[in-house]
Amino acid sequence: MKKRIVILAAILTMVGLTPSSAHVGANLRGFSDVAGQSSTVYLRLGHGCTDGKNYFGTSSFEVVVPIEAGTPRPEFKAGWRAKVVPSAEKNDKGVALSNKITWTAKSPLQAIDHGTFAEFAFQVRWSAAITAVTKVAFPTTQVCKRGLQDFDTKKKAPNDFFLKWIITDGSTLAATADTEFGPAPTVTVKPAA
Known part of the structure; x- marks a missing residue:
């Protein structure tokens, strides 16, 4: 009986x-x-990235901000550099369909360790053209650069690893040796009264 409880607890932990x-x-x-x-x-x-045995910190984070959120203004993050680049794709008025914010650690010492969390913020202005409740997706990519060191094992990342939270249609993508995929974060926006 005790063995079953231990196995069940282990399974529940793994599911989490x-x-x-x-x-x-x-x-x-x-x-x-x-x-x-x-x-x-x-x-x-x-969290950061893993090769299955070692864990590496995040050294770059990017988010695609769609036109529904306007032109973003990134928050300052100590030890990181922020850059906003409009997409080459434009609407019929010549406005970029999205803007990409990329935050990059200024040195490997500024990378976000795997066992910690971090927040990145940006200001937006929701489009007045939103006339129904709308889920606005923000596809994101975390990069754990080659050469970053696992805090515990001291092993260096042999290549770049990626966490791509880019899925917006409910589908799934299989992970590869260096990339994990998941759903893009979303914000629900309401029309003006």
């Missing part, structure tokens, strides 16, 4: 550590979710 429970979460922390208004979006990274 599946990739589906690991993701980038989005939160507004009380800022506006109404079309036409300004807001701040907070994205929380829950």
Whole structure:
């Protein structure tokens, strides 16, 4: 009986550590979710990358901000550099369909260790053209650069590893040797009254 309980507890623990429970979460922390208004979006990274045996910190984080959220303004993060690049794709008015924010650690010492979490924030203005309740997705990619060292084993990452939280249609993608996939974080925006 004790053995069954131990096995069941081990299974439940493993279920809690599946990739589906690991993701980038989005939160507004009380800022506006109404079309036409300004807001701040907070994205929380829950962990770094792994090769199955070693764990490496995140050294770069990028988010694609769609046109529904306007042109983003990234929050300052000590030890990191932020850059906003508009997409080459434009709408009929010549406005970029999205903007990509990339935060990059200024040195390997600034990488976010695997066993910790971090938040990245940016200001937006929800499009006034949102006339129905709309889920706005923010596809994100975490990069754990080659050469970063596992804090415990001291092994260096032999190549870049990626966590791509980019899925917006409910489908799934199989992980590869260096990339894990999952759902993009979303924010639900309401039309103005």
